[in-house]
Amino acid sequence: MENKDITRKNNLSILFVCTGNTCRSCMAEGIFRYASYVEVCKSGFSAVSRGIHAFDGDSASEHSINALKALWDIDISLHKAKRLDYEDVLKADFTFTMTRAHRDILKARFPDKYYCIYTLKEYAYPEIEQGSNMLDISDPYGMPYHRYESCAKEIFECIKIVIEKFK
Numbered sequence: 001m002e003n004k005d006i007t008r009k010n011n012l013s014i015l016f017v018c019t020g021n022t023c024r025s026c027m028a029e030g031i032f033r034y035a036s037y038v039e040v041c042k043s044g045f046s047a048v049s050r051g052i053h054a055f056d057g058d059s060a061s062e063h064s065i066n067a068l069k070a071l072w073d074i075d076i077s078l079h080k081a082k083r084l085d086y087e088d089v090l091k092a093d094f095t096f097t098m099t100r101a102h103r104d105i106l107k108a109r110f111p112d113k114y115y116c117i118y119t120l121k122e123y124a125y126p127e128i129e130q131g132s133n134m135l136d137i138s139d140p141y142g143m144p145y146h147r148y149e150s151c152a153k154e155i156f157e158c159i160k161i162v163i164e165k166f167k
């Protein structure tokens with residue numbers, strides 16, 4: 001693992017970050033919980049999600065809820081959005097953002113934690129060039145349902161790889 005402070009691979013606290021915490025990061029949280037339980041049975045992991053511009057208490061978007069339910073029978077209907085705060089990043093062993101823009105904001109705001117902040121895709125696919133927009137998981141907000149399913153599948157692929165790296 002690249003993270004210089006992380007020598008243990010159990011009981012890791014994972015933080016997923018996007019903009020509104022109603023689409024991408026809450027899907028990532030739900031998928032991570034599901035995939036880490038089913039595929040690794042490492043119940044010691046904990047995962048939360050936050051949004052840089054979230055409105056506390058917002059529900060996950062209907063399409064996000066429906067996509068996870070339809071694809072993997074994952075239930076995120078009880079999710080409530082939370083705005084990211086200082087403590088969230090300090091507590092996390094790894095912070096995975098949905099885009100480079102989110103990552104860069106967090107690295108600038110939390111310089112002491114720079115070494116454990118990644119875009120989800122750069123951690124999963126370190127071979128992708130830094131300048132590439134392939135490092136971003138684009139926002140399905142306001143898009144039709146099928147875009148949410150594609151986004152969820154993209155997140156799932158990354159999370160499978162991340163979990164392999166944690167094994």
Ligand SMILES: N[C@@H](Cc1ccc(OP(=O)(O)O)cc1)C(=O)O
Nearest residue numbers: 018019020021022023024025141
């Ligand atoms: N909450 C934002 C809108 C927003 C919501 C969701 C969103 O997608 P995600 O949750 O994936 O960041 C992006 C933006 C606003 O009303 O300004």
